[in-house]
Amino acid sequence: MRIGSAKETYAQDGALFDSRTQWALLGVLGLALLVFPFVASQYWLYLACLVAINVASATGLNILTGYTGQVSLGQAAFMGVGAYAVAILEKQLGTPVLLNLLGAGGAAMLVGLVVGIPSLRVKGLYLAIATIAASFILHFVFANWTRVTGGTAGLNVPPAKIFGLALDTEFRLYWLVVPITVLMLAGAANLFRTRIGRAFVAIRDRDISAEVLGIPLLRYKLLSFGLSSFYAGVAGGLWAYFFRSVTPESFPLLMSIFFLAAIIVGGMGSILGGILGAVFMTLIPEVLKLVVGWLPNANEAMVLLAPVRTIVFGVLIVGFLIFEPHGLAEIWRRIRRFFHLWPFRS
Amino acid sequence: MKLSKWLTALLAAAGIASAPVAQAQEEVVIGGSIPMTGVFAFAGIGINAGMQDYFKIVNDAGGIKGRKIKYVFEDTAYKPDVSVAAFKKLTGGNKINLYYGDSTAFSRTINPELDRLGTIMMAGASFATEINDPKKFPAQFMAGPDYSEQIGILLRHIAKEKPKAKVAIVYSDSEFGRDPVNEFREMSKKLGLTVAAEIQTAPGSVDVSTEVIKLRRADPDYTIFHGYVLAPIPEFVTQMKKAGSKSHFMGTFWTMDSSTVMKMGEAGDGFMGVMPYRYYYDTSAKAPMLDKIRQMRPEYQSTAYLQGFLTAMLFTESAKRTLEAGKPLDAKNLKAALNSIKNFDTGGLIGVPITIKGNSVPVGRIYRADMKAQKMVPASDWIAVE
Numbered sequence: 001m002r003i004g005s006a007k008e009t010y011a012q013d014g015a016l017f018d019s020r021t022q023w024a025l026l027g028v029l030g031l032a033l034l035v036f037p038f039v040a041s042q043y044w045l046y047l048a049c050l051v052a053i054n055v056a057s058a059t060g061l062n063i064l065t066g067y068t069g070q071v072s073l074g075q076a077a078f079m080g081v082g083a084y085a086v087a088i089l090e091k092q093l094g095t096p097v098l099l100n101l102l103g104a105g106g107a108a109m110l111v112g113l114v115v116g117i118p119s120l121r122v123k124g125l126y127l128a129i130a131t132i133a134a135s136f137i138l139h140f141v142f143a144n145w146t147r148v149t150g151g152t153a154g155l156n157v158p159p160a161k162i163f164g165l166a167l168d169t170e171f172r173l174y175w176l177v178v179p180i181t182v183l184m185l186a187g188a189a190n191l192f193r194t195r196i197g198r199a200f201v202a203i204r205d206r207d208i209s210a211e212v213l214g215i216p217l218l219r220y221k222l223l224s225f226g227l228s229s230f231y232a233g234v235a236g237g238l239w240a241y242f243f244r245s246v247t248p249e250s251f252p253l254l255m256s257i258f259f260l261a262a263i264i265v266g267g268m269g270s271i272l273g274g275i276l277g278a279v280f281m282t283l284i285p286e287v288l289k290l291v292v293g294w295l296p297n298a299n300e301a302m303v304l305l306a307p308v309r310t311i312v313f314g315v316l317i318v319g320f321l322i323f324e325p326h327g328l329a330e331i332w333r334r335i336r337r338f339f340h341l342w343p344f345r346s
Numbered sequence: 347m348k349l350s351k352w353l354t355a356l357l358a359a360a361g362i363a364s365a366p367v368a369q370a371q372e373e374v375v376i377g378g379s380i381p382m383t384g385v386f387a388f389a390g391i392g393i394n395a396g397m398q399d400y401f402k403i404v405n406d407a408g409g410i411k412g413r414k415i416k417y418v419f420e421d422t423a424y425k426p427d428v429s430v431a432a433f434k435k436l437t438g439g440n441k442i443n444l445y446y447g448d449s450t451a452f453s454r455t456i457n458p459e460l461d462r463l464g465t466i467m468m469a470g471a472s473f474a475t476e477i478n479d480p481k482k483f484p485a486q487f488m489a490g491p492d493y494s495e496q497i498g499i500l501l502r503h504i505a506k507e508k509p510k511a512k513v514a515i516v517y518s519d520s521e522f523g524r525d526p527v528n529e530f531r532e533m534s535k536k537l538g539l540t541v542a543a544e545i546q547t548a549p550g551s552v553d554v555s556t557e558v559i560k561l562r563r564a565d566p567d568y569t570i571f572h573g574y575v576l577a578p579i580p581e582f583v584t585q586m587k588k589a590g591s592k593s594h595f596m597g598t599f600w601t602m603d604s605s606t607v608m609k610m611g612e613a614g615d616g617f618m619g620v621m622p623y624r625y626y627y628d629t630s631a632k633a634p635m636l637d638k639i640r641q642m643r644p645e646y647q648s649t650a651y652l653q654g655f656l657t658a659m660l661f662t663e664s665a666k667r668t669l670e671a672g673k674p675l676d677a678k679n680l681k682a683a684l685n686s687i688k689n690f691d692t693g694g695l696i697g698v699p700i701t702i703k704g705n706s707v708p709v710g711r712i713y714r715a716d717m718k719a720q721k722m723v724p725a726s727d728w729i730a731v732e
Contacts, residue, residue: 043435050427143519152521153476156454168462170434243427245454249521250426286431289421299419303394306382306421 014193033182037174045170051282052181053238058262058278059188059271060231065260066268067192068224069204070119071128074112076255077135078229080142081108082236083246087155088148090240097160097167097176097241104237105230111138112229116222123207135253142248154247157240167241177238184231189271191227200224204269265320267327276328285313374410374665374675376401376658377436378419378446379429381471386424388575389471389600389650390448394419396654397446399642404662411669415662416440426451433459442466443675444661446654450474450521453486460485460677467664467680469657471650473599475525478705485677487684487705489657490622491731493522494529496598497570498731499620499710501530504568505537506726514543514566514593516557516582523549523573526598530570542566547578554578558585561593570596576606584613594618596712603649604722607715615717618725620710623652623695625722633694635659656695660702663687698728708732 007013017023037045061075082104089100115134119127142149149155159168160176167173191197199220202210211217240246258281266277288309295301324331378397381390401415409415418440420432429452436442447453447470454476460466461484468486477483478492491499497515504511515530517523527544534541543564545557561569561582569586571579574597583595597619601607604625607617624633626640626647639647639655667683668675689699700707712726 041438043431043438046431046434050431152524154454154521159458168458243430243455244458245451247451247454247521249451285423285428299398299417302419302421303382303391306387309421310383310423 016189016193033178037171042170045174047283047286049170049173049177049242051279052177053235053242054259054262054278054282055275056181056184056238057232057235058259058266059185059274060228060235061259062263062268062271062274063188063191063200063231064224064228066263066270066273067197067204068200068221069207070116070221070224071124071260072131072225072228073128073253073256073260074115074131074135074138075228075232075259076251076253077138078108078112078115078232079236079239079255080138080246080248080251081111081229082233083240083250084142084149084155084236085233086237086240087157087246090158090160091155097162100160101180101234101237104240105233108233108236109226109230112225112232113222115229116225119221119225120218131256132253135256139248139251142251149248152248154245154250157244157246159244160241173242177242180234180238184234185271185275188231188274192271196220196223201269261317263327265317265327267329270327270329272332273327273329276332280328284316285309288312372413373416374413374444375416375418375440375442376444376446376661377433377440377442377466378417379422379432379436379448379452380419380446381424381448382421384423384425386448386471388603389648389653390421390424392648392650393446393471393654393657395643395647396651396656397658399639400655400658400662403638410662410666413669418442419446422448422452424448426455430455437463437466443665444468444680446470446657447472447486450477453477453483457483457486464678465676467661467677467684469660471653473706474521475529480681480704483705485681487660487681487702489653489660489707490599491620491708491710492706493526493572493598495706495708495731496620496622496710497526497530497572498533499729500568500570500596500598500618500712501533501537501539502729502731503712503726505539508567510538510540511567512540512542512565514541514545514561514564514569516545516547516561516569516571518549518573519546520549520573526572549573551578552581554581555585558582558589561586562589562591565591566593568596569593570598571601572598575600576609580610580613583610583617587613596620599649599653602713602722604646605648607722608717608720610715612717614715617715618712621649621713621722622707622710623649623656624697624711625649625713626652627721628724630724631694631697635693635695638693652695656692656707659692659695660684660687660707663690696728698730 057075057079064070064072085104085107086100089095089103118130122130143152159166167176199215202215203220207217262277262281263274265280267273292301292305380394381387401417405414418436420436422429422432426449429448433456445466445468447468450472453470453472460468469489473488473490473492475492475494477486504513513534517527531541543561545560547554547557586593595617602619602621607614610617664680664684665675667686668679673679684702687702689701691699696709698709700709708731709728711728713722714725716723
């Protein structure tokens with residue numbers, strides 16, 4: 001139960017976490033993330049890294065689509081730019097991992113800024129089509145700029161190395177992927193406590209009003225595109241270190257739709273929504289497989305129920321859209337509200 | 347005294363605890379990332395059935411040198427990240443010796459992990475030329491000719507049937523499609539054939555009318571399609587035939603399932619292609635293993651089934667040879683055992699005895715579609731490439 005959270009200063013009002021319980025829970029979560037690699041199997045570590053990468057990219061898209069209202073279907077292609085940047089930097093220059101990841105983010109950001117230019121003239125579905133076009137162009141570049149990208153065969157990425165230690169197992173990669181994702185999440189959450197973040201929200205809610213209020217649309221829309229692509233680029237860079245093989249087919253359009261679905265299911269315009277959506281979209285197919293695995297005659301069941309799993313996954317997504325259009329984050333908020341006054345009022 | 351008692355008790359407990367593990371190690375464990383859903387499910391279901399059937403045959407006959415085969419698999423939906431997850435899950439819960447991977451992307455992604463582990467030999471659904479390199483992919487192989495070798499087999503057949511013929515290749519703009527294009531060019535030159543056209547189509551394209559016009563202008567004697575399962579091949583064949591073209595049309599392995607070719611309808615009559623295995627219904631020669639398959643499954647089984655079946659056979663043979671030599675079942679020994687296979691009889695699945703020098707089985711045969719009989723019939727003898 002939470003009783004009273006009086007806010008006496010502006011700083012308190014703008015704080016991300018406003019009660020000791022929240023800080024304690026955050027501490028528990030942090031501790032769990034620290035302990036997790038020591039107790040989890042290779043499979044769960046693999047999934048944890050994959051989820052973290054997807055969370056980073058979904059959060060990037062959430063900044064652009066959820067907070068700024070600019071629909072983009074280019075997230076996977078921006079991740080591709082980041083992944084290629086890491087592959088090239090690692091192979092050609094052998095620069096340090098963190099620098100490569102920053103380079104990946106920077107490269108994707110530059111591309112994102114260019115792709116964002118049409119957002120000044122077109123909105124909604126039209127912008128989505130413009131970003132699809134951009135992603136096709138990027139795929140064409142990945143496949144045909146053979147000298148740099150290795151063409152359709154792509155590039156193999158050497159393992160990331162930190163202080164001479166090769167990060168070639170999930171356990172080691174976890175310590176790279178998860179902290180960076182946490183850092184990116186903290187950055188995104190704090191962004192919306194600043195003028196920039198509030199400008200993004202103003203543009204989303206009514207761009208003409210935002211301009212009247214003195215927000216330069218050109219600068220802020222492009223900034224949103226740039227930031228979102230930076231997130232995608234870093235996520236793509238992590239992806240490259242994680243899978244160690246980058247090809248033009250690694251980042252299909254379907255992957256962009258996956259991220260869009262993740263933030264819609266999770267809850268647009270909410271950092272928690274991006275996290276929950278990415279976790280949901282990545283883990284539910286695996287969880288459904290686990291459930292089928294518990295059935296008697298699991299091997300036969302897996303063959304027979306394979307299409308059913310796909311249908312259940314689809315039905316779950318549709319179900320969320322119908323019954324909770326504000327996404328998983330809203331469900332989480334409802335649960336929290338219930339416990340705020342529990343057991344005095346339920 | 348007390349300490350030694352404790353130690354004895356601990357050791358005994360450890361002994362009890364390790365007993366089932368030791369028993370589990372008796373099994374030869376084969377894992378698989380199998381696409382039971384998604385775009386490649388048509389093949390995955392067949393591959394899975396083929397492997398399961400062969401393992402059943404071996405287990406019913408007492409296993410490999412008394413060790414039973416345990417087959418564990420996971421659905422991948424033909425997505426490389428899910429395939430890797432399946433690999434991690436299966437290798438985490440089982441001591442896997444052999445593994446079946448579902449795509450080129452997966453084979454490439456998992457390769458450093460296979461090298462690092464050194465305990466697993468892998469084969470899979472990919473016939474990518476790149477994987478047929480024992481130096482880069484020391485722990486992998488494929489149960490058939492790679493895509494370049496498949497094109498080589500087709501071109502050899504063409505050169506024999508019509509020397510100096512004009513040949514064209516139509517391929518999809520994908521990694522799969524582009525794979526054998528260089529080999530097509532070089533081998534055509536070597537065999538004295540003229541390259542009339544190289545036509546690239548966008549992956550998944552349906553309207554190919556401009557490409558058909560290009561192909562008509564080139565007027566090749568033979569047209570090879572690669573990088574597709576079916577579409578847009580029927581479109582090409584129908585439009586070319588309507589325009590009076592006399593070109594012979596050919597495909598590579600993943601197009602060649604009987605049911606796929608039959609979907610082309612009338613226009614597909616005479617469609618040829620390379621097949622590394624005998625078709626389920628091919629009774630043109632003695633094939634005891636095919637007889638066994640027909641007994642187990644009276645209905646038609648796809649070429650993917652046969653691919654899974656032969657892969658399982660090669661897995662088993664490698665494990666058998668390794669165990670016979672008294673060596674542990676690790677990647678190096680299994681691969682050495684695989685490469686010791688010389689003039690091996692596949693029970694008629696492949697019409698000639700096979701020898702595996704590198705990462706592929708470079709043998710195939712040309713089959714032709716007979717639409718009246720609704721069957722693929724042999725159009726050449728078995729062709730081996732070096």
